[in-house]
Amino acid sequence: MANDDGMTYADAPLRLGRSLDIATNRYQVSGAIRSVGANASLPTDTTDVLLETGLPAVDADEVTVGDQLRIGGQTVATVETINAHATRDPNQHRVLVGLTLATISDGDTTRFGVTPVRRGNTLSLATDEYELDGRIQRVGTLEPPGTPTIRTVTLEISEVREDFAETFHAGMTERADDETIARVTNVDVEPSTLITTGDDGSVNVVDHPINRDVTLTTDLQVREATTGTTFKGRSLQQGSTVVLDLGTTTIEATVVNADA
Structure with a gap:
């Protein structure tokens, strides 16, 4: 809300650097204020990544090029490439998924949600049919090297x-x-x-x-x-x-x- 001291939240002014905890019936997030104002926003972009994950064979068959992963009605990731490979366990596949992510620019850091988009970091995404919980292998490309x-x-x-x-x-x-x-x-x-x-x-x-x-x-x-x-x-x-x-x-x- 607004008062004579400006915008407030939880009975305290919204100032740069202030930490906030926000909870709903669906999620809870914590963070620090980076910008204040009616037009405050972070620059958005799209970033290609190659994600490696393990999936049950039946779930790997469900991953399809063009699949969209959505949060709150917004598309946050699109499956662009998919390569599923057999493992020693016939019921488990190793999967390389090329994804286009909806990302934000936080200074010099590109983030997907709160996660920096860097090689080695893990991402968790889900559709109604399957979950992708894997490690970023490459950034800026959808394919393996070579x-x-x-x-x-x-x-x-x-x-x-x-x-x-x-x-x-x-x-x-x-x-x-x-x-x-x-x-x-x-x-x-x-x-x-x-x-x-x-x-x-x-x-x-x-x-x-x-x-x-x-x-x-x-x-x-x-x-x-x-x-x-x-x-x-x-x-x-x-x-x-x-x-x-x-x-x-x-x-x-x-x-x-x-x-x-």
């Missing part, structure tokens, strides 16, 4: 049962957003090795009677940057592991050769 390309990569799965090894075949794929991001082009199955000790103390290397080593030649959709090559947003190099959802099975395989 140039997309196809690279031939050799993968290995060690010591699996023979009946499981026989389920792999050329032509198996992983798809995301109607694109093929991994394709198996060749499969080689060999007996795993077993080290035994003879009665005379000799050490022998023999074929394992049950276990098999599976070598997969694959074409992977990767991104190449000056900092290295990534697949599904993770570093791709000899010795690293990748998770592939090949439709009938989800596997974790070791990179044997990524230089092809």
Whole structure:
């Protein structure tokens, strides 16, 4: 309200720097006054970010380009890009979401609500269908770093049962957003090795009677940057592991050769 001393709130003048606590039946906020007057406002803008989060697979399927996240009837974020990737847990996906945020300029700081829009900070947003609670990976862009390309990569799965090894075949794929991001082009199955000790103390290397080593030649959709090559947003190099959802099975395989 206004009186002879100017604008007041909670029986005290509204002055720069004063701290306020405001509570409604839906939310509670605290902050400090930055400007006073009839036209007091903060400059607004839009900011692109790339957010990484984990979602149940059923929720990941609900995230769609064009989704709008609204607060109080106002659009505060729009989904521009979506890349959902399988994890070791078939019921859980790792999701990279490109968002355009409605932001405010607070001096030299760009904020989404009260959160500074910086790499590493977390954001929480929700629609009626799903919640996004993730970490900002990039600011000013909707895509991961690097140039997309196809690279031939050799993968290995060690010591699996023979009946499981026989389920792999050329032509198996992983798809995301109607694109093929991994394709198996060749499969080689060999007996795993077993080290035994003879009665005379000799050490022998023999074929394992049950276990098999599976070598997969694959074409992977990767991104190449000056900092290295990534697949599904993770570093791709000899010795690293990748998770592939090949439709009938989800596997974790070791990179044997990524230089092809």
